[in-house]
Amino acid sequence: MTDYNEKILDIKNLDITFKTTAGPVHAIRGINFDVMKGETVAVVGESGSGKSVTMKAAMGILANNAIVNSGSIEFTYTGDSGQKETVDILTKDKKWIRKNINGRRISMVFQDPMTSLDPTMNIGKQIMEGMIWHYKTPKDEAYKKAVQLLKEVGIEDAEKRMKNYPHQLSGGMRQRVVIAIALACDPDLLICDEPTTALDVTIQAKILELIKKVQKERGISVIYITHDLGVVAKVADYVNVMYAGKIVETGKINEVYYDPKHPYTWGLLSAMPDLDTDDERLYTIPGSPPNLLHEPEGDAFAARNRYALLVDDKADPPMFKITDTHYAATWLLDPRAPKMDMPEELKNRIARMKKEAEDYGSEL
Secondary structure, eight states: OOOTTOEEEEEEEEEEEEEETTEEEEEEEEEEEEEETTOEEEEEOOTTSSHHHHHHHHHTOOOTTEEEEEEEEEEEEEOTTSSEEEEEGGGSOHHHHHHHTBTTTEEEEOSOHHHHSOTTSOHHHHHHHHHHHHHOOOHHHHHHHHHHHHHHTTOSSHHHHTTOOGGGSOHHHHHHHHHHHHHTTOOSEEEEESTTTTSOHHHHHHHHHHHHHHHHHHTOEEEEEESOHHHHHHHOSEEEEEETTEEEEEEEHHHHHHSOOSHHHHHHHHTSOOTTOSOSSOOOOSSOOOOTTSOOSSOTTGGGOTTOOGGGGTOOOOOEESSSSOEEOOGGGSTTSOOOOOOHHHHHHHHHHHHHHHHTTSOO
16 A cells, blocks of 8 residues: 655755856746655646756756755655665765666656667667666566566567667657656656657557556656646646746645636646637737746746736745645735636636536546
8 A cells, every 4th residue: 555645755945057158047946845655746837947957856867057056855765775765866976866866766757758768779678777787687587577567568569579679669659668667677756757748649648547557556656747737637646837947836636727826827727728618719828938047026927927916026926825735826815915816718617627527527
């Protein structure tokens, strides 16, 4: 039985700047979130909001021009002695992280399988590599486990496929191979960075089902990095909505989907394609995310927010508590703020989403 009370990842006040030729870019601005054992957490936001950078920091694979200004990333795992150990990944050097964390206890499924697979090596060797390097697994044993992993991720003719090179496989099969590689060393945490972006819709659904199945069987935790709220609805327990290097809304999936409080979350939900909408045009959030070379003084979303208050230009809002698990950083939740409801069309859309979920016999 998976213990949901055991915290395996705890990110506190993470703040990261990148040195660039144009000047310092303050990409991550005080991130806080945690992941429990067996839980699925989604990190959602537009491109450039800081989702991938946050997770790369958790894996200790930040680029050389990154400067960590403050914060800690505490990861709890069972050590070689069988005892629970907690380390702050930010305090460890790359060599230690590569030996003890990367691929072994935290694995990542990257966005494009073609760029994360070695085109010069057959897929069998690529799956076996981590087992041999981390655990000194004998080649025969690693081969058998690799074949078993290919079967587990739904690849038929597994033994034959072991000899194939990445270019001989379809996009969906390549993504399954990447998942098999990520699972080869039995990690505690699987980070999926847009795992279905390059795939067609039917294959997307199969990959999501596969990750859910593997998670249930192994009791591992999963973090999804995505901009697709449709994906989030199918898989996540908790959602963190990111904008301009900050988490602007966080909560359980039902809270963020059915009772969103931040205007940015309203915009993301409104921008999802919907066949039953009365609008003739697909909604888009106006404007573009801010350039973090020039950090905005107040709320980073203010320039794109039609519900912005005067205070938004002067001060960044704190996280306001809505429930014990639901928080949002918007001045609209301040008791002194005028009462502002989400757009009527979004209310109707959420009502349709709820009804659809009830018809299918699930909460979401």
